[in-house]
Amino acid sequence: MDAEELAARWRERLESWAIPDEILAQAPVDPWSHSPERFGTRTDRALSEPDEGPTMTRLSEALPEKGILLDVGSGTGAASLPLHERIGHLHAVDASSSMLEGLTVRADKLGVPVTTIVGRWPDVAHQVPVADVAIAAHVVYNVPDLAGFLRALDGHTQGRVVLELPHRHPMSWMTPLWQHFHGVDRPVRPIAEDCVALAAALGFAVRVEEREAPLERFTSLADLAASVCRRVCLDPARAEEVAETVLELGMWPVPRDRWVTVWWD
Numbered sequence: 001m002d003a004e005e006l007a008a009r010w011r012e013r014l015e016s017w018a019i020p021d022e023i024l025a026q027a028p029v030d031p032w033s034h035s036p037e038r039f040g041t042r043t044d045r046a047l048s049e050p051d052e053g054p055t056m057t058r059l060s061e062a063l064p065e066k067g068i069l070l071d072v073g074s075g076t077g078a079a080s081l082p083l084h085e086r087i088g089h090l091h092a093v094d095a096s097s098s099m100l101e102g103l104t105v106r107a108d109k110l111g112v113p114v115t116t117i118v119g120r121w122p123d124v125a126h127q128v129p130v131a132d133v134a135i136a137a138h139v140v141y142n143v144p145d146l147a148g149f150l151r152a153l154d155g156h157t158q159g160r161v162v163l164e165l166p167h168r169h170p171m172s173w174m175t176p177l178w179q180h181f182h183g184v185d186r187p188v189r190p191i192a193e194d195c196v197a198l199a200a201a202l203g204f205a206v207r208v209e210e211r212e213a214p215l216e217r218f219t220s221l222a223d224l225a226a227s228v229c230r231r232v233c234l235d236p237a238r239a240e241e242v243a244e245t246v247l248e249l250g251m252w253p254v255p256r257d258r259w260v261t262v263w264w265d
């Protein structure tokens with residue numbers, strides 16, 4: 001299959017995750033939104049317990065001393081700020097200004113010079129200079145036009161591009177809960193191999209390494225229940241019922257994800 005066909009498949013498969021309109025209409029909050037607080041905690045953990053897994057290793061070995069790092073879909077900086085001692089300048093792009101505020105506070109404390117760009121990649125790519133190395137961690141399952149996203153990343157990087165993504169769609173683990181609460185099934189694809197196949201078809205010499213996620217998904221059942229209410233379009237007042245259901249279905253503790261690091265030079 002060529003890149004165009006693989007890109008169309010990625011888009012179709014991602015679209016198959018759309019939430020049925022009648023369920024979405026009842027959602028108290030946007031079920032797709034990411035919480036800056038939750039990602040702030042993730043970044044603080046990444047800073048206090050440095051991860052020596054493949055993503056940080058591949059970034060670190062390619063980033064020149066005081067080099068320019070581009071972090072796309074940066075959130076609060078979990079995938080870039082741990083390299084703070086090596087970064088000469090960080091360009092952080094995110095569709096969410098609150099995420100970028102969280103990143104700026106942390107970058108300032110660490111003494112990392114940073115420029116933030118609010119907007120969707122690749123729409124805002126023209127505002128970003130060419131970097132030495134680029135990272136996009138846990139973003140691709142939000143990106144329907146993955147070919148355009150990857151081409152722009154490659155075009156804005158003179159050295160290495162690194163992606164990190166879970167092996168399965170990040171909402172896959174909730175499939176039994178969608179069945180239980182709404183009686184609907186959720187898709188399986190796309191998975192990481194679909195992203196890798198597309199990147200290879202685009203002509204990038206991709207390399208891949210997979211491992212168990214270094215962090216558990218939730219630190220408490222209450223944390224999980226709050227997140228499920230948001231993602232599964234349930235009133236937050238049902239958190240206790242969600243927690244009970246999760247226990248009944250044998251879903252706690254949630255097994256760690258597999259994370260995939262993809263890179264090319």
Ligand SMILES: C[S@@+](CC[C@H](N)C(=O)[O-])C[C@H]1O[C@@H](n2cnc3c(N)ncnc32)[C@H](O)[C@@H]1O
Pocket residue numbers: 034039042072073074075076077078079093094095096099119120121122136137138139142143
């Ligand atoms: C799951 S979070 C990951 C954040 C961070 N990279 C990390 O690993 O903790 C995904 C982030 O990507 C952002 N995002 C999603 N699609 C994007 C796009 N096309 N351009 C820029 N940001 C995007 C979201 O706003 C969110 O902050």
